[in-house]
Amino acid sequence: MKIGVISDTHGDYRSWEKAWDFLKDSDIILHAGDVLYHGPRNPIPEGYDPKKLADAVNASPVPILIAEGNCDAYVDQMMLDVPIQTPYVFAFIEGKRFMIQHGHNISDEDIHKLVKKYKLDYFIIGHTHIPLIKKIENCVVINPGSTSLSKREDKINSVGFIEVESGSVHIIDLESGKDILFLE
Known part of the structure; x- marks a missing residue:
């Protein structure tokens, strides 16, 4: 099973299209929030079109689980057929325990506690x-990074993948498709 991991799309439809080229063969997509709005502290992404992005998310044939980010609001949910869950998403997939939380209001200590309490195999964050x-x-x-507003020094936008059978995790550059981080 292949799980797509994405976060911080911030209404950027153009970057969603790039990400979709890698996500479309996933069995499920886990989104760590900040779906449609660019946020008051962020620049407006070049491909900013939250309506078009909402339509693309709604039309996805791949199921998507979304955790609420700090830039997600009730009006965003009005545009999406996919529920934005708050503040945590817990999922049991292929015998593995997943938790998704945006990451804006959780400490490393809190993550450690949740990992132990829920015997998590994967904890997905963004922000x-x-x-x-x-x-x-x-x-x-x-943390898959952002598809549109990277804060990496090299400004690489990225998404991630989990191959459940092998346990490998890859975060890839949306432009080149090459691994920027991986765990085998």
């Missing part, structure tokens, strides 16, 4: 726009 893969005990913490 920082900086990709990350790290282990906390037996849990893999993944």
Whole structure:
């Protein structure tokens, strides 16, 4: 099973199209929030078209689970057929335990506690726009970065993938399709 991991799309339809080229063969997509609105502290992305992005998310043949981000609002949910869940999404997929939380109001200590309490295999976060893969005990913490507003020094926009059978995790550059981070 292939799981797509995405976050911080911020209404950028053009970057969604690039991400979709990699996500469309996923069995499920986990979105860590900040779906439609660019946010008051962010620049407006070049491909900003939240209506078009909402239509694309609604039309996705791949199921999507979304955790509420700090830029998501009730009006966003009015545009989406996919529920924005708040503040956590818990899923049991292929025998693995997943938790998704945007990351804007959770500490590393809180993540450690949740990992232990729920015996998590994967904890998905976003918010920082900086990709990350790290282990906390037996849990893999993944931040796929942002599809449109990267805060990496090199400004690479990214998405992630989890191959459940092998346990491998990859975060890829949307332009080149190459791994920028991976865990085998």
